[in-house]
Amino acid sequence: MNAYQRVVAALTGREPDRVPVLLLMPTQGAGELGLPLPTYLGDPEAMAEGQLRLQARYGHDCLYAFSYGAAEAEAFGASVEYHPTGSPVVSEPPFGIQEVGRITPPDPHRCPALVRTLRLIELLAAEDKGRLPILANVVAPPSLPVMLLGMEAWLELLLLGDAGRRDQVLEVCRAFTLAWGRAQVQAGADALGYFDPLASPEITTPAQFARFHLQTMRLVAEQVGAPLLLCTAGARNLQLLPAARETGMAGILASAAESLADYKQQADGKLAVAGNLNNIGMAAWTPAQASQEVRSCLAAGAPGGGYLLCDQHGEIPTETPAAVLEAIMQTAQQYGRYPLHQEGR
Amino acid sequence: MINRLRQDLIRSYLDCDREGVHQVFAQAAAAGVGLATFATKVIEPSFETLGELWSRGEVALTQVFVAARAVDLEVAAVEARAAPLPSDAPKVVLGTLIDAHGLGARLLSVFLRMAGLQAVEIGSRLTPEELVDRALREQPQVVAVSCLMLHSAYRMREVSQLLQERAPGVRLVVGGAPFRIDHTLADRVGAESWAPDVISGVSVIKSLAAPRAAG
Numbered sequence: 001m002n003a004y005q006r007v008v009a010a011l012t013g014r015e016p017d018r019v020p021v022l023l024l025m026p027t028q029g030a031g032e033l034g035l036p037l038p039t040y041l042g043d044p045e046a047m048a049e050g051q052l053r054l055q056a057r058y059g060h061d062c063l064y065a066f067s068y069g070a071a072e073a074e075a076f077g078a079s080v081e082y083h084p085t086g087s088p089v090v091s092e093p094p095f096g097i098q099e100v101g102r103i104t105p106p107d108p109h110r111c112p113a114l115v116r117t118l119r120l121i122e123l124l125a126a127e128d129k130g131r132l133p134i135l136a137n138v139v140a141p142p143s144l145p146v147m148l149l150g151m152e153a154w155l156e157l158l159l160l161g162d163a164g165r166r167d168q169v170l171e172v173c174r175a176f177t178l179a180w181g182r183a184q185v186q187a188g189a190d191a192l193g194y195f196d197p198l199a200s201p202e203i204t205t206p207a208q209f210a211r212f213h214l215q216t217m218r219l220v221a222e223q224v225g226a227p228l229l230l231c232t233a234g235a236r237n238l239q240l241l242p243a244a245r246e247t248g249m250a251g252i253l254a255s256a257a258e259s260l261a262d263y264k265q266q267a268d269g270k271l272a273v274a275g276n277l278n279n280i281g282m283a284a285w286t287p288a289q290a291s292q293e294v295r296s297c298l299a300a301g302a303p304g305g306g307y308l309l310c311d312q313h314g315e316i317p318t319e320t321p322a323a324v325l326e327a328i329m330q331t332a333q334q335y336g337r338y339p340l341h342q343e344g345r
Numbered sequence: 346m347i348n349r350l351r352q353d354l355i356r357s358y359l360d361c362d363r364e365g366v367h368q369v370f371a372q373a374a375a376a377g378v379g380l381a382t383f384a385t386k387v388i389e390p391s392f393e394t395l396g397e398l399w400s401r402g403e404v405a406l407t408q409v410f411v412a413a414r415a416v417d418l419e420v421a422a423v424e425a426r427a428a429p430l431p432s433d434a435p436k437v438v439l440g441t442l443i444d445a446h447g448l449g450a451r452l453l454s455v456f457l458r459m460a461g462l463q464a465v466e467i468g469s470r471l472t473p474e475e476l477v478d479r480a481l482r483e484q485p486q487v488v489a490v491s492c493l494m495l496h497s498a499y500r501m502r503e504v505s506q507l508l509q510e511r512a513p514g515v516r517l518v519v520g521g522a523p524f525r526i527d528h529t530l531a532d533r534v535g536a537e538s539w540a541p542d543v544i545s546g547v548s549v550i551k552s553l554a555a556p557r558a559a560g
Contacts, residue, residue: 089494152446155407208405278526317495
């Protein structure tokens with residue numbers, strides 16, 4: 001069983017030969033190649049080489065065709081800035097609340113940052129399609145305006161502002177997300193993370209979720225052309241699991257603040273569960289701690305299949321020690337094989 | 346009367362009902378309840394209730410946002426017509442380190458004001474040096490700094506060091522998503538206190554400001 005088959009088996013609720021491990025590392029390839037991060041993220045050939053080297057080094061079960069989330073805002077005209085560590089972020093939201101009338105959905109094929117990601121996917125697909133799954137991401141339409149307007153302005157418009165303008169923003173973002181997701185699938189992505197941090201019950205009430213998120217989730221799941229994994233960037237989302245099932249998501253990325261066993265129980269084999277290593281905490285772990293954390297995840301998540309081991313966010317921080325990543329992988333290989341040994345339970 | 350106003354206010358928060366908040370303020374004004382009484386007997390306890398619900402995971406950020414936004418607008422409208430709230434209270438400076446998302450600091454400043462403290466916002470996207478420069482100009486008892494991204498959280502150590510060098514008596518409290526996900530992070534970046542959310546931030550800051558206020 002190769003990594004692609006392993007991930008497909010888990011995503012479809014089955015037991016593979018062992019629990020698949022997704023080490024989601026968008027920035028670490030720069031270090032592998034000895035390149036400054038801006039150079040690396042500006043060069044799809046370098047990013048592809050970085051992903052291949054990382055996979056060869058750690059032996060995990062995917063290639064991560066994701067550069068940085070703010071690239072989607074760049075498509076709308078935002079500029080990004082780099083900091084000494086971590087991915088680039090939006091410098092300033094490109095639109096004020098009075099300017100939402102002129103926001104239109106950009107063509108992903110005309111934005112250099114997104115074209116680089118598409119090229120990255122094509123390069124990875126040419127190298128390893130069918131052997132290693134290629135994972136990419138889209139930001140969900142109700143969460144995307146956070147980068148376009150800023151959190152405060154978006155919440156103001158969403159909750160207290162003009163309904164017509166609000167719906168217009170949501171419609172533009174829906175059109176863009178679908179186009180961007182489809183473009184990545186067409187380029188060779190096998191599955192997409194659907195990043196909707198605003199959907200978390202920490203941020204949104206159930207009524208607001210039903211009003212602003214649910215139908216959009218269903219639309220993208222039905223029309224994007226690849227399995228989706230619901231991600232809330234580390235925020236709690238167990239409460240969203242029934243909606244993820246109902247809307248046709250393939251899986252959900254569990255938050256570290258909630259019990260993986262609860263996710264598995266509620267998923268009931270009908271939705272894959274991924275997670276839930278603490279991505280912020282792991283930078284300070286020792287290898288022994290990492291191993292213990294993995295064993296806890298395996299004990300709660302692995303029984304019965306339908307489980308993928310990864311971090312809770314979809315991004316392992318740059319400064320996470322290599323020894324920790326090696327320990328994660330080694331422990332998963334030792335204790336995550338099916339049928340599970342007693343130690344893994 | 347006061348109890349009913351408080352209950353109506355809380356219900357409006359939970360319903361994200363901006364107009365409902367306005368109606369409560371209008372009823373208080375019609376009944377002759379002054380802003381100082383209204384702030385201490387109605388608004389502050391209503392925020393405390395919101396905080397209790399938040400700590401139990403029973404309210405969402407959107408409800409907190411609408412509560413703070415609506416109350417802020419109403420208080421500003423009342424203050425435009427009458428005397429502002431007393432300003433000899435402990436002073437807190439709030440800023441956002443590196444990141445553009447200043448919502449946490451914005452909300453916290455509203456809750457602090459309603460709890461009777463002076464809250465001065467110094468902006469977002471600040472470097473550690475800019476943040477400390479601007480903060481110390483205000484001569485605060487407490488500096489509250491929030492951030493969204495992990496790389497910004499790591500730079501909190503520089504804020505802590507600068508404050509220790511330049512104003513060792515000033516207390517630093519930090520907050521934001523990275524600290525909520527990893528409870529050891531605040532200690533790792535040298536912050537003396539942290540708060541998981543804007544409402545509990547009020548009690549954390551009040552406890553830090555209290556000795557100075559007394560002295």
